[in-house]
Amino acid sequence: xxxxxxxxxxxxxxxxxxxxxxxxxxxxxxxxxxxxxxxxxxxxxxxxxxxxxxxxxxxxxxxxxxxxxxxxxxxxxxxxxxxxxxxxxxxxxxxxxxxxxxxxxxxxxxxxxxxxxxxxxxxxxxxxxxxxxxxxxxxxxxxxxxxxxxxxxxxxxxxxxxxxxxxxxxxxxxxxxxxxxxxxxxxxxxxxxxxxxxxxxxxxxxxxxxxxxxxxxxxxxxxxxxxxxxxxxxxxxxxxxxxxxxxxxxxxxxxxxxxxxxxxxxxxxxxxxxxxxxxxxxxxxxxxxxxxxxxxxxxxxxxxxxxxxxxxxxxxxxxxxxxxxxxxxxxxxxxxxxxxxxxxxxxxxxxxxxxxxxxxxxxxxxxxxxxxxxxxxxxxxxxxxxxxxxxxxxxxxxxxxxxxxxxxxxxxxxxxxxxxxxxxxxxxxxxxxxxxxxxxxxxxxxxxxxxxxxxxxxxxxxxxxxxxxxxxxxxxxxxxxxxxxxxxxxxxxxx
Amino acid sequence: xxxxxxxxxxxxxxxxxxxxxxxxxxxxxxxxxxxxxxxxxxxxxxxxxxxxxxxxxxxxxxxxxxxxxxxxxxxxxxxxxxxxxxxxxxxxxxxxxxxxxxxxxxxxxxxxxxxxxxxxxxxxxxxxxxxxxxxxxxxxxxxxxxxxxxxxxxxxxxxxxxxxxxxxxxxxxxxxxxxxxxxxxxxxxxxxxxxxxxxxxxxxxxxxxxxxxxxxxxxxxxxxxxxxxxxxxxxxxxxxxxxxxxxxxxxxxxxxxxxxxxxxxxxxxxxxxxxxxxxxxxxxxxxxxxxxxxxxxxxxxxxxxxxxxxxxxxxxxxxxxxxxxxxxxxxxxxxxxxxxxxxxxxxxxxxxxxxxxxxxxxxxxxxxxxxxxxxxxxxxxxxxxxxxxxxxxxxxxxxxxxxxxxxxxxxxxxxxxxxxxxxxxxxxxxxxxxxxxxxxxxxxxxxxxxxxxxxxxxxxxxxxxxxxxxxxxxxxxxxxxxxxxxxxxxxxxxx
Numbered sequence: 001x002x003x004x005x006x007x008x009x010x011x012x013x014x015x016x017x018x019x020x021x022x023x024x025x026x027x028x029x030x031x032x033x034x035x036x037x038x039x040x041x042x043x044x045x046x047x048x049x050x051x052x053x054x055x056x057x058x059x060x061x062x063x064x065x066x067x068x069x070x071x072x073x074x075x076x077x078x079x080x081x082x083x084x085x086x087x088x089x090x091x092x093x094x095x096x097x098x099x100x101x102x103x104x105x106x107x108x109x110x111x112x113x114x115x116x117x118x119x120x121x122x123x124x125x126x127x128x129x130x131x132x133x134x135x136x137x138x139x140x141x142x143x144x145x146x147x148x149x150x151x152x153x154x155x156x157x158x159x160x161x162x163x164x165x166x167x168x169x170x171x172x173x174x175x176x177x178x179x180x181x182x183x184x185x186x187x188x189x190x191x192x193x194x195x196x197x198x199x200x201x202x203x204x205x206x207x208x209x210x211x212x213x214x215x216x217x218x219x220x221x222x223x224x225x226x227x228x229x230x231x232x233x234x235x236x237x238x239x240x241x242x243x244x245x246x247x248x249x250x251x252x253x254x255x256x257x258x259x260x261x262x263x264x265x266x267x268x269x270x271x272x273x274x275x276x277x278x279x280x281x282x283x284x285x286x287x288x289x290x291x292x293x294x295x296x297x298x299x300x301x302x303x304x305x306x307x308x309x310x311x312x313x314x315x316x317x318x319x320x321x322x323x324x325x326x327x328x329x330x331x332x333x334x335x336x337x338x339x340x341x342x343x344x345x346x347x348x349x350x351x352x353x354x355x356x357x358x359x360x361x362x363x364x365x366x367x368x369x370x371x372x373x374x375x376x377x378x379x380x381x382x383x384x385x386x387x388x389x390x391x392x393x394x395x396x397x398x399x400x401x402x403x404x405x406x407x408x409x410x411x412x413x414x415x416x417x418x419x420x421x422x423x424x425x426x427x428x429x430x431x432x433x434x435x436x437x438x439x440x441x442x443x444x445x446x447x448x449x450x451x452x453x454x455x456x457x458x459x460x461x462x463x464x465x466x467x468x469x470x471x472x473x474x475x476x477x478x479x480x481x482x483x484x485x486x487x488x489x490x491x492x493x494x495x
Numbered sequence: 496x497x498x499x500x501x502x503x504x505x506x507x508x509x510x511x512x513x514x515x516x517x518x519x520x521x522x523x524x525x526x527x528x529x530x531x532x533x534x535x536x537x538x539x540x541x542x543x544x545x546x547x548x549x550x551x552x553x554x555x556x557x558x559x560x561x562x563x564x565x566x567x568x569x570x571x572x573x574x575x576x577x578x579x580x581x582x583x584x585x586x587x588x589x590x591x592x593x594x595x596x597x598x599x600x601x602x603x604x605x606x607x608x609x610x611x612x613x614x615x616x617x618x619x620x621x622x623x624x625x626x627x628x629x630x631x632x633x634x635x636x637x638x639x640x641x642x643x644x645x646x647x648x649x650x651x652x653x654x655x656x657x658x659x660x661x662x663x664x665x666x667x668x669x670x671x672x673x674x675x676x677x678x679x680x681x682x683x684x685x686x687x688x689x690x691x692x693x694x695x696x697x698x699x700x701x702x703x704x705x706x707x708x709x710x711x712x713x714x715x716x717x718x719x720x721x722x723x724x725x726x727x728x729x730x731x732x733x734x735x736x737x738x739x740x741x742x743x744x745x746x747x748x749x750x751x752x753x754x755x756x757x758x759x760x761x762x763x764x765x766x767x768x769x770x771x772x773x774x775x776x777x778x779x780x781x782x783x784x785x786x787x788x789x790x791x792x793x794x795x796x797x798x799x800x801x802x803x804x805x806x807x808x809x810x811x812x813x814x815x816x817x818x819x820x821x822x823x824x825x826x827x828x829x830x831x832x833x834x835x836x837x838x839x840x841x842x843x844x845x846x847x848x849x850x851x852x853x854x855x856x857x858x859x860x861x862x863x864x865x866x867x868x869x870x871x872x873x874x875x876x877x878x879x880x881x882x883x884x885x886x887x888x889x890x891x892x893x894x895x896x897x898x899x900x901x902x903x904x905x906x907x908x909x910x911x912x913x914x915x916x917x918x919x920x921x922x923x924x925x926x927x928x929x930x931x932x933x934x935x936x937x938x939x940x941x942x943x944x945x946x947x948x949x950x951x952x953x954x955x956x957x958x959x960x961x962x963x964x965x966x967x968x969x970x971x972x973x974x975x976x977x978x979x980x981x982x983x984x985x986x987x988x989x990x
Contacts, residue, residue, distance in 0.1 A: 112741075112851045135747075157689065168689055169696075171666075186938050192847055193879070194652065194701075196661055196918040196927070197935065197961065198943045202665075202697030212692075223747040246607075250719040252630075252788075293747075296791035305538045352687050356607045384688070423691040432691070440692065443681050450949040454942070466692065 010094060012051060015072055019054055019096075022064040027102070029053035038079065038097050042144075043087035043431055045347075050077070050091040059177055059185060059215035062098060066213070066461075069096055069181035075463050077395070078213045080120060080152030083144040085348060086429030088156055088208045092464055093233045098213060100151045106130055107216065115191055116172060120151025124158075136221040139166035142425070143333045153478060155213050157206030159425030161257035161289070161332065164383035166222070168425060170205040177216035179206060181456035191218060203451065208427050209462040211455035228256070229301050230254035230325045231318045233286040233308035234279045238378075241284040245382045246313040248288070249355070251307060252301050256289040258383035265335050265377040265390070272338040275331040276375055277316070279326075286313075286382065287332055289325075291348060309383035335379040336390065343392035347401075349408045350426040351415035353385045354481045364414055365389055372407045387415070394453035413438060428466045436468045507546060514549055517559040522597070522921050524548035533574065533592050537639075538582035538926055540842075540896055545572070545586040550597045554680060554710035557593060561708070561956075562678035564591055570958050571706040575615060575647030578639040578845055581924030583651055583703045593708060595646045601625055602711065610669060610686055612713045615646025619653075622714060631716040634661035637920070638828045641672075642832055649709050652701030654920030656752035656827065657784075659878035661717070663920060665700040672711035673699060676951035686713060696987065698946065701766060703922050704957035706950035720786035723751070723821045724796050727775045728781040728803035729810045733757060733873075736779040737853035739806040740877045743783070744850070746802060748795050751784040753878035760872040760885070765831040770826040772819075774810070781808075782827055784820075830874040831885065838870070838887035842896075844903045845921040846910035848880045859909055860884055867902045881919035882910070888890055902925055908933060923961045931963045 019028045029035060030052050039047040051074075069076040076096045079089040091097055103119035106126070110116070111134050116127055124145040127138035141160035142148055148158070154176070159168040166172075175189035189201030204211055235241045241260050248255065251444045261269070266278045278285055285448055286308065290300045297320075305316045319325050331338075339346040353361050362378065367389075369376040377390040393404045397422075412422045412435050422428070422435045436445060449467060453459075461462060507525075514523045524530060525547050534542040544568075551557045564571040567675065571591045574584040586592055598614035601621070605611070606629050611622055619640040636655035637643055643653070649671070654663045661667075670684035685695030730736045730835050736755050743750065756764070761773045761780060775782055785795045792815075796832050800811045814820050826833075834841040857873065857981055860882075861936045864871040872885040884906055888899045917923070917930045931940060937947035944962060947954075 113849045170689075170694065173667075180942075184938060186942055187936065188914065188939075190934075191849065191914055192916050194654075194665075194919065195848070195916055195934075196701075196923045197931065197940075198702055198706075198946055199665065199694075199697045199700070200946070202694045202944060203946075205694070206689075206691075207693055223745075226747060250718075252721060259630045292787075293791050293794055296788050299788055299790045352689070354608045354686065419686055420692055421687050423683065424689065428691045436692065439685075439690075441682065443679060444683075445680055445692075447675075447695060448950070451693055451695070451698075454945040454949060494618060 007311070015074070016052065018068050019052070019065060022068070023054055023056060025059055029055070038082070038091065038099070041079065041082040041087060041089040043090065045395065047088055048093060048429065050092045050097040051094045052098055053097045057102050057152045058340040059179065062213055063179045063183050063185050064214050065096070065098055065182065066179050068459065069460055070183055073458065073460065075460050077462050078151070078155065078209045080149030080155070081123070081147050083148040084152055084156055084427065084429065086151060086156070086423070086427040086431040088427050088429035088462070089152075089467060090430045094276060100149065100213070103215065111136065113191065114221050116221055118150055118217050118219065120154070120214050122150045122151060123286050124148050124153060125222070131221050132224070135224050137224050138172065138219055138221050140169045140172055142198065143336065144289070150217050150219070151214055154217055155195055155207070155209050156427040157425070159381070159386065161259055161329070161381060163425070164258055164381065165254045165256050170202060172220045173201060173217060174220055175206050175218040176201055176204055176214050178212045178214050180212040181458065181461035193220070206427070208429060208465055210452055210465055212461060227294040227297040227317055227320070228289060228291045228325060229297050229320045231290070231301065231304055231308070231330045231350040232277065232328060233288070233313040234282040234315045235284045235286065236282070237314055238284040238362050239359045240312045241286045242362065242382065244286055244308045244313070245358065246355060247307045247311065248304055249383065251303060253304060254291070255304070255383060256291040258381070259287045260378065260380055260382040261285050261287070261332060261335060262378040262391040263377045264375060265339070268338040268377060269331040269335055272341045273331050273334045275327050277328055278331055280461070281313070281340070284296065287328060313337040327397055332379070333406050339377055339390045339392060343394070345393050347391040347393065347404045347408055349387070349389045349391065349411050350424050351387050351388065351412050351420060351422060352424040353415050353418050353420035355385045357418040357420070358382065358385065361387070361414060361418060365411060368407055368410055372403070374404060374407055375470055385420065396470055409435065433466055433468045436466070506672050510563065510569070511547065514547070514560060516562070518549055518551060518556055524550070533577070533586065533594070536582060536584040537580040538576040538585065538924065541582055541585055541925060543586045543588060545592040546589045548592045548594055550594050552597050552949045554674065557710050558674045558678045558680055560591070560593055561674050561676065564955055565678055565953065568910055568953065568955065570955050572957050573646070573704045575644030575650070576618070576642050576660065578643040578652055578925065579647055580845070581651070581918070581919040581926040583922050583924035583957070583960060585925045586648075591799055595644065595708070598710065606631065608686065609716050611716055612711060613645050615644060615649070615709050615712060617645050619643050619645060619648060619712065622716070624974050625986065627719070630719050630913065632719050633667065633714055633716050635664045635667055638831065645712050645714070646709055649700050649712055650702070650704050651922040652920070654876070656754055656824070657875060658920070659753055659876060660749045660751050665697060667715045667798055668696060668700050668712060669715055670713035671696055671699055671705045671709050673709050675707040676953065676956035678759055687728045688715070688830045701922070703924060703948055703961055707956060720813070720926040722789040722792040722833065723784060723820060724792050724813055724815045725823045726785070726796065726799055726803070726811055726813045727781040727823060727952070728783070728808040729777040730808055731777070733779040733857050734854040735807045736781045737857065739781055739803045739808070740853065741850060743799055744878065746798060748785070748799060750799070750878060751786040752782070753876070754782045755873070755875055755877040756780050756782070756827060756830060757873040759870060760874045763837040763872060764830055767833040767836045768829045770822050770824050772854040773826055777809070782823060795971050816880065827874070834872055834885045834887060838889070840888050840890040841846060842886040842899045842903055843952065844882070844884045844885070844886065844906050845919050846882050846915060846917060847906050847919040848882065848910050848913050848915035850880045852913040852915070853877065853880065856882070856913060858907060860906060863902055863905055867898070869902055871897065876919070880915065893945065904930065925960055928961055928963045931961070
């Protein structure tokens, strides 16, 4: 029911006319060369050209565009900045792409009640920029925060390095105005953290565009901490770094962020970003950010350093001044991009494991690397067990991508086997839907499909995403993104 | 579609036989005098006797009972300890009550990953008792925590005094095993804070038994703070207490709890609980709990005391030893019960307002009190704007309850008018469904109803709750709980 029939040679003329009447001539993109930009998102290894791209500016324009798609039974896909890594915004054949990048207004700032209302195209980092003068910030901070949009963050329930202490996007979205897949405008949640009735805001956040399009987002902002300190601990084995993470949490300290990078990542970053802070001979480094009151940070900093040393850290340094802190984080935030410089291509995986399984899983990933012959760089949100192994390969060699995807799949299965998850913060999108049955029973998936049909009865909103249709990964690879072609040439630009 | 037809004189014999075959003879309660206990929950002003009560012990028994109800089209209602204050567990005519109080096993304790799996009948405070020896606790703490069940907490998304800093039940439920309204067993969420796919755990928590029955709950537990301090600030006007709340939050301090009690509540508590800590001549007291590292608590304590004094507090005292802390909280936790001692009856309201509206709303409530002639005691979670006005009245005077409910309704409308909500933590249940249209549009409510139908297609699970059918409050009062009778005699036992 949710799979679109192969469209017949469609007559787009009347559709374009109707869309232009609502959106204006300039905001309906149809020229082949202009459409190329929209062929893929951050999962650049799959591409499909949309039939049209529309650029709405208001909720009403989004609703009108969706209604036109419904009238003609055209699948449509929402896209923010296109930085997603699981192909959530990958077009399907003959679809309309609804791009929210012109919806960039900050609609309301209410500092007293700590909330900001934004349009979905607003860039993540703009929210903090808007309120930082008054001492506030917006907590979720994906590495792509200077370019990714709040609408995309809502779709993918994005995380970031500070999500250990402060939670992911869903913990910071109070309310939404959405356009459902049938073009209705509905308000979900509100201005308060808890509302009566069913938590429809919660179900929408992370639904990857399959339930409709968010057109206004009410965000919770937080008071900036009085003091922040970043520690860098340098280890000669990854297990010791993992043990330090467990010990820090056990001591009752929840750092703002706690990240591990392995030797391969460290050197990639130092080659490219040149922080000159990361010791190139370390097997692993642990970056720990502590925030809070000055007295609290001073106390925790001492304790954290002791814990790292007692676990065998060779050296522990710390920085409280904004400039050095930024430099320490810059390397971590640029780790994906750096991997792209030391290898023709990389495939980033996103899995979650219970914190206690860290040493075992890292050992298994190392074995997978040796068995498959691919170098795997590990960069991860250690505090919440969210792994980001980067598999380095060369996409210009035919067949390599398939092999690498297979290794990535093995890592995901490993995560599920130890009680974890196939996605931490990048979403399922087009990429991982074939792994959903690893985590969910038929009955679980069927229940989700029923919910999908409530908002998206004709299946027009972002079809072929999240749910495992077709069921096997082999099949999925052949028809990824409902016919999207694999893109086998190296040098693809990624964020 | 969701409203049950008036049942014909049903032949219960074959149904009882089938239920006994699954649950055992002892666990199917049918004697009239034994059923009386189950006529109401904490909203004792409405009563309806169920046809049968069943006491399952396992998920499979719950599923079997639900399947039998489906076979015979019998409405069924889940009940935990029956302490809910909005009539969520109020029976409807000729229903089966599925009581989870025999499902009291703690199934798994995983301290390393900070999670505990329990059956729904487990009492809230048992969770903390189970893990406190190892230095952990379960954060949501309704005032009824020594008697209310985790299953009921999940149904109503319960809060408590510590929810300002730590969030309500939904923030602490990682996963659920549920029996849907059709008797299917489905797993929602898992052992990790974030899972891919739709957040069905989030939608189930707070759904007040209308989507099914939780039979296993995976809870997140937290590390107990190193140090805790409770401050009591004594004010000669409520506005000054409210201003202190705003200033404390603005200073970047998030207390574990922050509660205001007014003069009427203070004296009721001192009459009954005799803490000898609360100044009887204060217009309002502000109770502030600060938790964290020792250094942090020491620093924040000083700052909080200064803020209160600068807002005109006559006196600020503090206690760090467990005994005095407990005594300070005991009065607050017993405030509802105390109101029941100084007045024949009381009606507790539960609304939320943006923190900045506190002074205005308190003034309006005072005016409502004078206009209506009912004394209103105010006890509330000031930090998160969650009000609990207690309207004192005498239920043995015919017509009083209706008048008091009207005053309560005015308070709710006032909350909505200033951008708040008609329920903070007690749920909508049978009591407040007629106020849902004050907050939600027809389209919003219809969307919720569609979701309800996914899990509860025949409308058998807890019918007549949450949704405004019939639409006006007058009608609702006449057929509250699908025919439940008003209970007009005083001295009803409440928790």
